Amino acid sequence: MSKTQSTSKAAVQRRWLSGVGRQAPTAMFWAVCAPLLDGAFMIIQAWFLANTLDQAIRLSIEPAQLLGAMATIAGLIILRASINWSGEQAASHAAETIKLQIRRQLFALTLAKGPAWSKQHPIGTLTVSLIDQVQALDGYLQRYLPAVISAVILPFAIALVVLPVDWVVAALFLVTAPLIPLFMALIGMRAEAANQKHQRVLSRLSGVFSDRIRGLFTLALLGRTTDEVRSVRSASVALSQTTMKVLRIAFLSSAVLELFAALGVAGVAVYIGLSYLGMLGSHFTGFSLHHGLFCLLLAPEVYNPLRKMAASYHDRATAKVAVDELHQLYEQLPQLSNDLPTPSRSAVVQFHETGAQPLLQVEQLQLKSPTGVPLLHATDFSLDRGQHVALMGASGLGKTTFLEALIGLRPQVQGRIQFSCAATEVVLIGPQPFIGLGTIADFLRRARPDATDTQLWWALEQAQALPFVRPLPKGLATQIGTRGHGLSGGQVHRLALARLFLTDPAVILLDEPTAHLDSTTRDQVLAAILGFAQHRCLIIATHDAEVAAQLGQVWFMENQQLLQRDVL
Incomplete structure (x- = not known):
């Protein structure tokens, strides 16, 4: 395949993957909006909590007088939990709906291509395409799509909210937050290559195992069972090794994420602490306890959407590899519509x-x-x-x-x-x-x-x-x-x-x-x-x-x- 054809094929796959979420528009819309709405209420909750602590600590207000504020905070916590739960349910429903539709499309496409095409491919490979490779889209639909939207919007929204309170904290958020997706992208390149190899090895093992099971009686008659057991074991070991490589990269990405998130939160905490101690000069001593706690409570939340995106970043790599494998096998991608391909009888x-x-x-x-x-x-x-x-x-x-x-x-x-x-x-x-x-x-x-x-x-x-x-x-x-x-x-x-x-x-x-x-x-x-x-x-x-x-x-x-x- 030429470089131009490879680029064109990759572009087709990207367009297909970006449009697959539209096959369950209502559920996917709420799955994407729920984290954003949760983020908005989280900012309100942080403001109320910081204000309540400020009144209790600095102004020594009696707890009985703060019951209304505490009830509001409890209500916000329950509301956020409900929004998160409904968003997860919507994402799960959308993923199952879309996967079912894709499987129907692939099954209809398999029938449309006819028995002559099916005979050219091991039954294990076709089974993997209909089950495992479609299932590989689950994490992308359930976790990555909602996470990537909130990772793009929420950190900047929080920085804008903090900007009137303290521009230095907002600047720290804006500088440190983009570093996480940058390094995740670098790690993701390696993760995608590892996932590609993993999917190929999985497909090969499925084909080898299925073929050997079908021919088990013949192999026994020919006395070749021991050799074929070694072949299946070798393919199984190769799958285990590629699986561990994917897991190592996943753990590495998590470590990188936690490092930058910890540095960001620590930087904000150190800045606020030094400001209270007056060690940064007269220009950085205007912090009230309310504002300081508000910024400190929001610091982890700036990186939380990025953390979720990074945790599901390998889901994107897995989905891309699965789509590529489907594209190679069927020489086309399933239609993103309810119209099923019909078995194509020869025009003659x-x-x-x-x-x-x-x-x-x-x-x-x-x-x-x-x-x-x-x-x-x-x-x-x-x-x-x-x-x-x-x-x-x-x-x-x-x-x-x-x-x-x-x-x-x-x-x-x-x-x-x-x-x-x-x-x-x-x-x-x-x-x-x-x-x-x-x-x-x-x-x-x-x-x-x-x-x-x-x-x-x-x-x-x-x-x-x-x-x-x-x-x-x-x-x-x-x-x-x-x-x-x-x-x-x-x-x-x-x-x-x-x-x-x-x-x-x-x-x-x-x-x-x-x-x-x-x-x-x-x-x-x-x-x-x-x-x-x-x-x-x-x-x-x-x-x-x-x-x-x-x-x-x-x-x-x-x-x-x-x-x-x-x-x-």
Whole structure:
């Protein structure tokens, strides 16, 4: 990436991050205003408290005569606590609302990019982006945004209030206060770099761990579990080391903050003390106890907003890194609106519920791989109900890409694909069907939510899944793991095929449906599929010549061409 592109990308991220708080305007407005209002009442409270102490100490007024002033101070304390609490609640509500909206946007964006894009990224990386990297915005929204506004306004407001009382104290506030954000910015540069490394290591560990868990059975068969345990442990140690680096920088920033805040308060205290002792000359001896206490009470409050900003400064660095990671992964940032991106079907694919013939019409279809390598030159064909095709060819030539392109899941497509049916009447079962966490019944009913148990058992029988489902103690209520953990590849395919028999499609696209089956089970499954697809359009991608021989046509993908041949 060139320097210009990097600068432009950083500018886009800054604009996005600065505008993200506007997605919950009411709650965020109060979250920002509450510290300012609290600061205003704090100044009033300091004035009343200094005046009360002055009357009690210097004028020796009886405590009974100061009850009204003390009640006012107590009321101000309660009022400030209420304002702070409501501001924190508003900030928390705003953060949760915005994070939920961003997660919805990212989830919709993931769906819009399609399965071809998702397969290019480890599931752990996508999970981190949707959960951890969005969660990394929490501190920025809850703490940093309210703190940075009050840090900009309150110190100068307090200095202006103190100016009529004593210009030297006001000058001390104005000189020392800006030093804190200056040094925090210098430390923040290092903190941002450390956070970037931390997020990269976290994403890598998530991807490594997720991939190893999915392939645990295969690793055990190959005797590679010990090596992979070392790999995961190494990634975990790297994460621990980067986490400690981030924490060291956070503690360093806190130490710098406390140093300058302590020096500022001490400077004001020394000045006021020397003034009372008359050691600064006649020009600095006009302090009353009231004014001195007022300035001294406000001294820590000048640095308190800066302290809060500094404490949450690493939240900003973390948020910037998270936004950068999201930008790199999705190649764009989620929209700051309520409009969700819709899954983008290829413009060349059209669905018209006309029922006209042919059912599937393809003209000048050209396919490319995600890297731009041509897979298929311009091809024309048409299929109607009752026509069955076997798609054959060597591995890697694009059979899966071809099937996915027909329903618009591949962006690298040119030509025209037209179905004379609804999009919901086209079914594709890929080579690696996804099985989520739940029961067998839950998995099957995703195809037909109103299906009865009798219909589920019938579908399992058609897919030759009864031999391994019926003996299970809980039957249809048996829990199955994510991605079919605990099931063989053939069993997963048969469960996926069972869902096919619960639908009513016009076009059926199957990718290696019999790849993991023995010959007997294969023939039984294929017979059920052909019977079900008797009056439907069917395309099966396969390497099995015996499967291809039972279909009406065989198409070969070779030399970037689709060669058609009838089977006698």
